[in-house]
Amino acid sequence: MDDVFKALADPVRRQLLDSLHQRNGQTLGELCEGHDMSRQAVTKHLAILEDANLVATRKDGREKLHFLNPLPIFEIADRWVRKFEHGRLRALDELKKNLEGKSDGKR
Template identity: 60%
Template sequence: MTDTFSALSDPTRRVLLDRLSAEGGLTLTELGEGLPMTRQAVAKHLAVLEAAELVASRREGRCKRHYLNPLPLAKMARRWLARFEDVPLSTISGFSGARSVSRLGQGRTSAGAISAHS
């Protein structure tokens, strides 16, 4: 999972994943179109994504096509991020916004209450 977070930490790699999500089966040249970097730089970013298993590749003759592999992202969401979806306000009692949330009363989410005071 550390490889997944490291791979996702770079904005360029997220752009590449967005492109593969929108239109899978892209070549290295197609992935790099319009990006302000060399083909070699795109290849290095793609190698990081492949090492994290976020991208799967398949050879078609002389052409190598790349596809988004959503499984590592789904695993990360289930295993790690899901823990924080419904965090009770009592667990963040040290957070300065928590007191404001409790004073606002019922019916408001912590995000809405905190942003209202920002």
């Protein structure tokens, strides 16, 4: 999880993710466009994003395509959100049982 926060702590890397969010599956060349940086610098940023599993790559012929991988961010959000969602579902479940008259006798 440290990797994810470190990777996200840099504005250039967030921009790269934004760019992939807008258009998934870009090449290095495409991702370099709009950045005032060398290819090497962008490659380095992409490697950090890939190590943090925020970017996944696939070979497509001779090209390497980059895809936004939202799972680490999802897991971070989930870590602090899930119990609230659970409560909401429980409330719905109670409501359903009450309305359908199938209360298990506890209330």
